[in-house]
Amino acid sequence: MSKDESRKHLLARVECAVRGGFEGEEELLEGLEQWVEDELGEVDGELVEELGARARKLLQEQRVLEASWSEPTLNDALDSAFEELNANGIVALENAGYTMSDGWSDVNEVASYQDTPPRGAVFYHGQDLERGVAGQGLMLAFGAYESNSAKHEAASLAIAREVCDTLERHGVKTEWNGSLEERIRIPPFEWRKRRWTEVARA
Template identity: 30%
Template sequence: MKLLNLLLIVCLVQSGCDSSQNQTDVTPPLTEKKRLLTAPVHKQKDAQMSLDAEVHKEMDWLVRSGFYDKTDLMRVFCEEMYAPGDLDETQVSAAIDARLAAHRGEQENWPTVTDCDRLDQAFERMEKRGLITIQNAGNTQTDGYEIFQVYLEEHPQPDTVIGYCFYHNQDLERAVGGLPLYLAFGPVDPQDEETKGVEIGNIVREELERVGLEVEWEGTFNDRLRVPGMVWQRR
């Protein structure tokens, strides 16, 4: 009996008996279609708790970005950024109303033409030169390129498109916070990046500088263009 018990103990120690250290975590593939305005990561909160500093900080930059209205913001905070039911919707609604009103008040002191207006003008000029331009395109460069491909498929004259220029949500957040705005660019066909990528980059640089925005760029496809010193004021 003692020998049997000893053998059982040795077996348990060696096998780990379903120990988590012997298991491999498997992440299911992402199949949900991406949206342009999205904040997909749920943050854990105690149910119906008061809005804390983190919520107000996120709300502040999203409002100042100029891309989100009341409906967008309610969806972001009550369905996407936080799980449904985690935040009190009445409190969220009141906080959004207050921040939107403050943002409208700030606009009274803005110049007639802002840096964001100049950026819009530059993007419009790029479109006339054959680029598809996208602002706030997903959350990553991969998102942005996938969205570009969708726009290309829907373009009325796809043969006239020679490339793209976009910035994504993380680029936007940094720019709203006072850091340089980073822009991704490239030709339609990724196989042409080394031969035509610089050509597209020069179009982007020329149009940004034409409207009065400063550009930093090393002149290669592997270096993203940057717009430093940009004051983010989007109505």
């Protein structure tokens, strides 16, 4: 990848991070130098400055935009559904790692610290987040923590059905063909994840 392509990639990554809503302002800005070093193999101070200026501008715009979200967003509903799933013995993580293997590593780590062993897990990872922010919908991975291999498939399917039911109850539509081979899909929606405000609870 050329330096110009790397620059465009990093600018797009900044925009996704700002709109994604997970990283705090300070955390995002402090991480830019590492992003550049990881991408180019060296620190380019000029590019770090450019990315920082772009991030600050986008953050300012996002703050104004978020202040106008007077009604609950679909992201708010997703957050609430994941809270309920976590409370009911299913590890539910948003933006878990960057790849599928990263995501499973993250949920498994969370599961290992639980006083009561969870029944299963559901998550979406960083690549899913990028597609979600771009308005392409969201894919959710799922599975059961069932050590008996004969029972694992049925237990995983039950976890998926519970995830779909919980999401639907919170107003989040889902699409799933009922098989282990396909992830649960949330159809395209406007990505509005809060960073500074809180949803008004009924």
